[in-house]
Amino acid sequence: MGDSREAKRVGNRLQARSLTLPYVEQELALDLGLTRRDVLKIAGYGSLAAFLAACGSTSSGSSGITATGGTMSLGSYASDPGSKAGVQAIVDAFKAANGGTKVNINTVDHGTFQNQITSYLQGTPQDVFTWFSGHRMRFFADKGLATPIDDVWDAVKSNYTAGFAASVKGNDGHAYAVPTDYYPWAVFYRKDLWSAKGYQVPTNWDAFKALCEKMKKDGLTPIAFADKDGWPAQGTFDILNLRLNGYDFHVNLLTGANGQKWTDPKVTAVFKKWSEITQYYSPGFKGLTWEQGADQLLRKQAGMYLLGLFVGDEFKASGSQADLDQLDFFAFPDLGTSFDAEKALDAPIDVYMVTKKSPTLSSDLGQAKAFMEFVSKGSTQVTFWKNAPGSIPTANDADTSQYPALTKKAVEIVSKAQKITQYFDRDSRPDFSGPNGMQGFLLSFLSNPSGDQTGLQKQMQTFWDSLPPE
Amino acid sequence: MANTTATTAPARKAKPGTGAVAISGRRRRYNVLTRRDKILLALMVGIPLALDIILIWGPTVASIFFSFTNWDGIGGIEAKNIVGLKNYQFMFTGYTLFWPAFTHNVIWLLWLTFVATPLGMLFAVLLDRDIRGSRIYQSVFYLPVVLSLVVIGFIWELQYFPTDGFINNALGLVKSGHIIDWLGDSRINLYAILGAASWRHIGYIMILYLAGLKSVDPSLREAARVDGATEVQTFFNVVFPVMAPINVVIVVITAIESLRAFDIAFIINQGKNGLELLSILITNNSISEASLVGFGSAIAVVLLLISLVPIVTFLTRVMRTSQ
Numbered sequence: 001m002g003d004s005r006e007a008k009r010v011g012n013r014l015q016a017r018s019l020t021l022p023y024v025e026q027e028l029a030l031d032l033g034l035t036r037r038d039v040l041k042i043a044g045y046g047s048l049a050a051f052l053a054a055c056g057s058t059s060s061g062s063s064g065i066t067a068t069g070g071t072m073s074l075g076s077y078a079s080d081p082g083s084k085a086g087v088q089a090i091v092d093a094f095k096a097a098n099g100g101t102k103v104n105i106n107t108v109d110h111g112t113f114q115n116q117i118t119s120y121l122q123g124t125p126q127d128v129f130t131w132f133s134g135h136r137m138r139f140f141a142d143k144g145l146a147t148p149i150d151d152v153w154d155a156v157k158s159n160y161t162a163g164f165a166a167s168v169k170g171n172d173g174h175a176y177a178v179p180t181d182y183y184p185w186a187v188f189y190r191k192d193l194w195s196a197k198g199y200q201v202p203t204n205w206d207a208f209k210a211l212c213e214k215m216k217k218d219g220l221t222p223i224a225f226a227d228k229d230g231w232p233a234q235g236t237f238d239i240l241n242l243r244l245n246g247y248d249f250h251v252n253l254l255t256g257a258n259g260q261k262w263t264d265p266k267v268t269a270v271f272k273k274w275s276e277i278t279q280y281y282s283p284g285f286k287g288l289t290w291e292q293g294a295d296q297l298l299r300k301q302a303g304m305y306l307l308g309l310f311v312g313d314e315f316k317a318s319g320s321q322a323d324l325d326q327l328d329f330f331a332f333p334d335l336g337t338s339f340d341a342e343k344a345l346d347a348p349i350d351v352y353m354v355t356k357k358s359p360t361l362s363s364d365l366g367q368a369k370a371f372m373e374f375v376s377k378g379s380t381q382v383t384f385w386k387n388a389p390g391s392i393p394t395a396n397d398a399d400t401s402q403y404p405a406l407t408k409k410a411v412e413i414v415s416k417a418q419k420i421t422q423y424f425d426r427d428s429r430p431d432f433s434g435p436n437g438m439q440g441f442l443l444s445f446l447s448n449p450s451g452d453q454t455g456l457q458k459q460m461q462t463f464w465d466s467l468p469p470e
Numbered sequence: 471m472a473n474t475t476a477t478t479a480p481a482r483k484a485k486p487g488t489g490a491v492a493i494s495g496r497r498r499r500y501n502v503l504t505r506r507d508k509i510l511l512a513l514m515v516g517i518p519l520a521l522d523i524i525l526i527w528g529p530t531v532a533s534i535f536f537s538f539t540n541w542d543g544i545g546g547i548e549a550k551n552i553v554g555l556k557n558y559q560f561m562f563t564g565y566t567l568f569w570p571a572f573t574h575n576v577i578w579l580l581w582l583t584f585v586a587t588p589l590g591m592l593f594a595v596l597l598d599r600d601i602r603g604s605r606i607y608q609s610v611f612y613l614p615v616v617l618s619l620v621v622i623g624f625i626w627e628l629q630y631f632p633t634d635g636f637i638n639n640a641l642g643l644v645k646s647g648h649i650i651d652w653l654g655d656s657r658i659n660l661y662a663i664l665g666a667a668s669w670r671h672i673g674y675i676m677i678l679y680l681a682g683l684k685s686v687d688p689s690l691r692e693a694a695r696v697d698g699a700t701e702v703q704t705f706f707n708v709v710f711p712v713m714a715p716i717n718v719v720i721v722v723i724t725a726i727e728s729l730r731a732f733d734i735a736f737i738i739n740q741g742k743n744g745l746e747l748l749s750i751l752i753t754n755n756s757i758s759e760a761s762l763v764g765f766g767s768a769i770a771v772v773l774l775l776i777s778l779v780p781i782v783t784f785l786t787r788v789m790r791t792s793q
Contacts, residue, residue, distance in 0.1 A: 118543050118761045143544050228654060228739055283647070284632025286654020286743060292634065431760030435740040436567055436751060443743040447656060459566050466560045468540035468553075468764065 065151045066373060067366025068099030073126035073358070074371070075106050077113035078388075082313070086387030087130075093383055094374045101367050121145040125355040127368040133167040133349040134422030135255065135429065137177055140353075141170035147354040147361070148174035152369050156376040159395045163420050167349050177351035178376045181384065181391035183309035184414050185235050185346040185423070186329040193300045193326075201330045205273075208333040212280040215303040222280035224302035226293030227446065230439030234424035236306055237442060238346050239332045240270045246339035247419035254428040262460035268453055273335065275449035286443060291318075298323055306332065308348070309410050310390040327406060331413055344419035348426055350391065431467055530774065536767035543761040557768035568769070571746035574660055578667070578747070579728035586668035587724045590675025595705065597676070598683040612677055614670040623737030626666035627653070656744025663734050663745065671727060675720060682716035683709070718787050725780035729773065748773045 078087045084107055091103045106126055113120070117131075121140060131137060140146050153175035157165055160179070168177040189199075197218060202208040212222035227233045241250045245266045252260035253267070282288060282296060294314035296302035305311060315324045334340035352375050354368050355361065361368065374380055378398030385393050392403075392410055400411065414420065425433040432438060441460050445453060503511070537558070539551045561568050593611055597604050614622060629636045630652035637652065638644050652662040686709055694704040710717070732749040735741045741750030748769060756766025 115758045117759060122544060145544070230739065230742055282633075284638075284649045284651040284654060286656075287630065287632045287651045287659075288654075292631070296633075429760075430758070431755070431762050434754060434758060434760050435742040436746070436754045437760075440567070440742040440746075443656070462564050463566070466564050466765075468542065468762065 065155070065366070066098075066370035068370065069101055070364065070367045071102045071104065071360070072128065072364040072367035072371060073104040073106065073360060075108065075113075075120065075126035075129040075355075077108060077110045077130050079107055079109045079113075082390075083384075083388040086384035089383050089387055090375065090380050093380060094371055097374065098367070098370050101370070103371070121355060122357060125358050127358045127361050127364045128352055128354055128371055131177070131351055131353050132422065132426045133177060133179060133351050134426035136426050137168075137351060137353065138170050139429070141172070141174070141176045145356050146170075146176050147356050147365075148172075148176055149178070149354055149369065149372055150175045152178065152372045152376075156373055159376055159378070159397055161396065161415075164349065164394050167420075167422075168351065177353045178372045179349045179351045179394045180375050180381055181388075181393055182347050182349040182414070183391045184410050185239065185306065185308050186331055186410075186413060188297060188305045188307060188311050188327060188329045189303060190297065190300060190323075190326045191328045193303070199303070202333050204334050204336065209276060211303075212277060216280060220300075221282050221296060221302040222304065223277060223282070224293040224296045224305040225281035225285040226288035226290050227285055227443065228287050228289050230435050230443065231425055231433075232290050232293070232307070233442040233446060234433065234438065235308070235346060236274060237270065238421060238424050239306070240273055240335075241267075242342070242344040242419070242421065243332065243335040243339055244270055244273060244337055246337075247342055247344045247421070250344075250421065251427065254424065256464060262464060263454070263457045267457055271445055271449070271453040271456075274445075278446060278449040286446065290314075294318075308346075308390075309392070309406075312406065313390045324406075325404075329406075329409070329413075342419045343417045344421060345413070345417050346423045347414050347417070347420045348423045349394065429467065432464060437463060533767040533770050533774075536764050537771045539764040540762075541764045543756075543763045551764070553764070557765050558772075561765070561768055561772070567746050567751060570744075571748050571751050574744075574746055575728060575731065575748050577660060578664065578731050579725060581661075581664045582668070582671055582724045582728050583721070586664075586671040587675050587720060589668070590672040591679050591720075593672065593676045594679035594683055597680055608677070608680070611673040613673065615673045615677070617670070619670070619733035620737060622666060622670055623734045626663070626669075626734070627738065630662055653738055654743065659738070659744045663738060666734050667731065671724075675724070678720060678723070679713075679716065682713050686712055715787070719784070722780050722784040722787070726777070726784075729777050729780070748776075 074087075074091065076084075076087050078084050087105065087107070091105060095101055095103060104126070108116075113130075117140075121129075122145065131140075137146075141148070148170070153168060156178065157175075164179045167179055168175045170176045193199075197215075199211060199214070200207075202211050215222040225232070225236075238250070241253070245253075249260070249266060252258045253262070253264070282293060282302060285293075290307065291314050293302070293305060294307070294311050295318055297305045297311070298315055298319045309329075312324055312327055315327055331343065331345065352372055354365075354372065358364070376395060378393060378395035381393030381395050381398050382402070385391065385398075386402075389404075389407070392407055392414075400408065403411070421427055424438065428438070438460070441456060441463075444456055538554060539547055540553045540557070541547050541551050593607075597607055601607075617625075627635075632638060632649045632651050632654065633644055635652070638649055643649055650658070653659050690708050690712065691704055694708045699707065730749060731747050732753070735745040735747055736750055736753070739745055741747055741754065752766050752770045752773065754760065754766075755762040755769065
């Protein structure tokens with residue numbers, strides 16, 4: 001059976017008219033005049049190599065679970081230029097470090113990859129894929145579309161903090177992912193604008209609102225806000241709910257666990273608190289993209305902006321390095337509740353996972369695991385970070401000496417947090433958080449923030465109840 | 471022709487194995503097709519039919535089946551996935567977006583029928599009068615039809631953006647601080663994108679109608695003029711009735727266009743916050759990350775039933791004219 005599979009594999013390669021021999025780092029141009037005997041010979045060689053690889057997996061590799069050489073494939077959503085180059089750089093480094101393993105990368109547009117993930121994982125996915133931690137990871141683990149990698153995780157877990165260790169576990173307790181980078185959400189501002197106007201970083205809610213009032217008088221938009229795409233508003237909901245009602249309530253609410261309902265008065269309190277600052281938002285925010293919001297901050301039209309660290313990407317794209325150097329942030333102000341001490345925040349973690357249905361996985365599993373082990377290294381993650389500085393390496397042994405001040409501060413704010421969430425749309429089910437779910441509900445709220453929200457909360461709960469069991 | 475073949479090529483007909491050849495003289499003329507002809511015909515009818523069944527009717531029937539399940543697109547459908555009419559029940563009573571989306575489709579239909587389509591027809595009538603630069607106007611109005619809807623969506627986003635957009639800046643609203651949020655205000659954004667959709671629809675209707683006008687017999691108009699009818703009278707009493715077949719086609723196209731409205735709203739904001747449309751609800755529920763295949767299919771079935779009305783009208787009309 002193994003042989004026929006090998007023959008098929010070789011057959012497929014024949015169609016490609018070139019053949020990569022495992023362990024031999026060169027491509028053989030295939031002569032179209034191959035005889036049947038030749039093909040069988042090659043097939044035999046291929047299965048022998050696979051056999052060797054299988055044997056080798058017990059003797060080679062630092063942890064005894066990985067294989068060198070051979071091939072593997074990677075499905076990547078890193079489609080923007082920086083992160084695409086970053087993935088290519090780590091793949092090149094992996095190839096060099098792992099006996100010339102040939103990695104086929106399939107890069108798909110980020111949004112498309114996300115939308116098609118269900119059919120992708122059920123079809124013929126690559127061996128390894130890029131994904132998010134949180135509910136979205138656990139969901140596919142539960143559905144049996146991801147391969148548990150406890151052996152890899154056991155080998156690398158000493159390189160991670162407890163928070164990251166929790167982020168890779170499925171509901172069944174197995175490890176399914178290796179976290180590679182993350183980015184915190186915080187309130188961003190320009191240092192030069194603030195020192196010119198004499199603004200101070202607010203540490204509590206009243207100081208925050210007073211600052212907004214002052215900025216308004218100075219002719220600024222106090223808070224840049226841009227919710228055309230629907231998801232940015234969820235960041236404000238997250239942080240207000242975390243500060244007002246705490247991490248446990250937030251997680252229960254977003255997953256419907258422990259009978260937590262959206263009609264809870266604690267949710268009403270979040271909207272009430274939120275309505276106190278909506279008057280300071282960018283005019284026309286429901287028609288603005290997050291990039292346009294970032295531009296308002298960049299052009300000193302707006303004073304503050306609650307967003308992820310990736311706001312720096314827009315500073316880099318639309319502004320100059322000097323603008324980027326002026327970018328700074330502070331943690332969302334305390335609200336005077338007992339949950340302030342949690343210092344909880346959204347810091348979405350990006351991970352690599354191993355698929356289940358990849359047709360090549362049976363022969364590539366060793367290489368895939370070697371790759372997972374490789375991306376857990378600080379040195380690999382720093383290579384990626386150099387190409388995509390909007391996200392921060394997760395490994396303990398990452399060389400932080402090259403980080404600019406902003407990145408160092410981002411590391412600090414996350415390490416101070418006792419609880420870390422992944423962002424609304426990664427912590428909740430996607431049908432609930434999507435455009436016709438919570439994105440739409442929050443836009444309704446923002447249309448009439450000072451009104452009575454109990455009707456809207458009822459709609460949220462009705463919608464939640466209507467969703468089929470996951 | 472058929473008879474000629476039958477009488478002049480008896481040798482071909484007599485080939486063995488041609489099937490049921492000529493039992494009686496009356497049936498003889500049904501067998502003028504050679505075996506090759508029959509195979510060819512079978513292929514010509516069979517291949518499109520097979521494709522139609524596989525690509526259109528198969529998925530349609532599958533959707534109807536899915537609409538009775540709560541399948542999430544993962545794994546197989548088991549007995550516990552079958553939920554009967556629950557999806558429909560929730561859609562009509564609990565789902566807060568269904569009726570807004572339905573209403574938006576109706577508004578879309580009314581707008582295209584009573585604003586965009588008449589405008590397109592008016593332009594066609596004006597351009598039919600051989601005014602100077604007629605070709606240039608035709609090209610200008612027709613250009614949006616050639617553009618991809620993604621491009622149209624992008625162009626109109628640039629017009630409508632609250633602070634960076636052309637319209638608010640041209641009207642001086644950005645300076646005076648009274649921004650109109652064309653795309654974000656759920657009371658007006660539907661009409662904003664209807665403007666964009668009309669931009670395209672007008673050109674489409676114009677070209678169709680212009681082609682129809684060109685084929686109207688000029689002697690009819692001359693006769694009307696001799697009888698002393700005004701331009702307006704001529705159009706409504708003579709030209710318009712003559713154009714009846716084209717008018718029906720245009721009405722049906724308008725109806726279909728408004729039922730399949732999707733692209734611009736989806737490009738603007740994935741169809742939320744006032745831009746909900748039935749087609750978008752289907753997409754967002756069944757083929758996005760949400761994977762509510764069952765519920766999305768139920769909406770699709772409703773849209774299918776609504777769509778059947780203009781489609782059947784169109785087909786009966788086409789079949790009648792071709793007979």
